[in-house]
Amino acid sequence: MKGKNYFIIASIVLAIIIASLTGCAGETAADQEEIIMGLDNTFAPMGFENDKGELVGFDVDLAEEVFKRTDFELKLQPIDWTMKETELNSGNIDLIWNGYSITEERKEKVAFTQPYLENRQVVVTLLDAEIETKADLAGKKVAVQSQSSALEAVENEPEVMATFDGGQPVLFDTYQEAMMDLEAGRVDAVVGDEVLVRYYIKQKDSEFYKVIGEDFGEEEYGIGVRKEDEELLDLLNSILDEMREDGTYDRIYNTWFEGQ
Template sequence: MKRRWTALALALGLTVSLTACGSGTTGAANTPAGGNSESPAGNSNTPAAESDLAYVKEKGALVVGITEFEPMDYQNTDGEWIGFDADMAKAFAESLGVEVQFQIIDWDNKVMELDGKTIDVVWNGMTLTDEVTSAMECTNAYCNNAQVVVLPADLAEQYPDVASMSDLNFAVESGSAGQTQAEANGFTYTEVVDQATAVLEVSSGTADAAIIDSLMAGAMVGPGTSYADLTYTIQLNSEEYGVGFRKGSDLAQELNQFFVDSYADGTMTQLAETYGVQAALIPQG
């Protein structure tokens, strides 16, 4: 389904200047909402000592750090990792001539996992925050997103705005954008391992509400889903997704070009339509 792409040939030890994370404005370096307008790579004082691209090709595998996150990364009934991010990661690994390996990570430790080379990339609907862009070499933004509140459907009308939710106990993924929004709005919250668990807490009644990504909420709660008795309501912010590599990694620029090429030939849009995220897709080029 996908054609192979020509990899950038970079010598070991070469210092490279990489494209910044950002807003998804076509034809320009992108900037995350609330983030810096300058490239994190351009501001980095610690560029990669060697080519990550060469490292991944030499070992023959791209190790992708993920959490359970439908529709981006999740397992089908056969135990295979699928989803928009998972399928894009498979296609990118194929373009590099290596296999893909998926590794579940503790989201709080994602930077440590990268720097320790337990994984090579964080590709899991990751919000481009200032913290993320300062710690990782990020790609351009590829999807729009927001943090939304998940509640029991029969109670949703009682909580039309942030002020009405002040007495609720929220479940949030530890270290996530959802936790950031809980703190910003002064909510009482409990940290859990991932967003799927946050939704489960609401369903089981151990939390009043959860804050999760809108893309996940659209796929996971409401009529026709496993959580038909839940719904999502107010949007707390707007944000963008990017992919993160080790600081100074030349793989970020390689993936930026892959995004441009796969968007141009329709592969990216086709995969987005498969998982129902096409409306959130940011044009690449």
């Protein structure tokens, strides 16, 4: 009799566990009360820490306005940018939203919203550097951020990359580190997002740097979500459209980019 009771109890416990796991497996971000947004907190002006240690930026303002128009709570979560897709697909975050360029490679890992901002991958050097074209990067130390769209853009032009000192770019964890090495003369140029480069130059001495005429291509920023989160994706697209129509998008844009 005891053996039979144990069997019944064990069966019930197993059924509860299976039901629980099945429920978790079917849950999407739309079923949650809180949405976690992953960002690189060094990527000014999109998302970064100000002097008070607060997370601010164009993407931060945009995201906060978007989620004011929903029933979700928004949590901002700084992440290791090199692990962004892993963080998303493992469930540690629900969005990648921080100057996240739409590329074919990334489309294999995440679902993107409509584009919300245009960008270019530009080359910045010191003003007195004898670098005016991509051909002038031959024999030079060229810096990019690891796991960035700038790195992808450079790798998409292998004939140019092959001319760099060492035949490849110098990798940095953040653009700030790359720019510091440029200022110190440890690298000769940095390839990076135009929105970041222009903002950085504006905050520093604009006469100390130059952006050369040639670039490594145009791109667009989007918000990345898990592929199964179709409901969240549709919601984000709908609210972005709404914000463009009512002028809120332009107001936030002008706060960060007017005059650039």
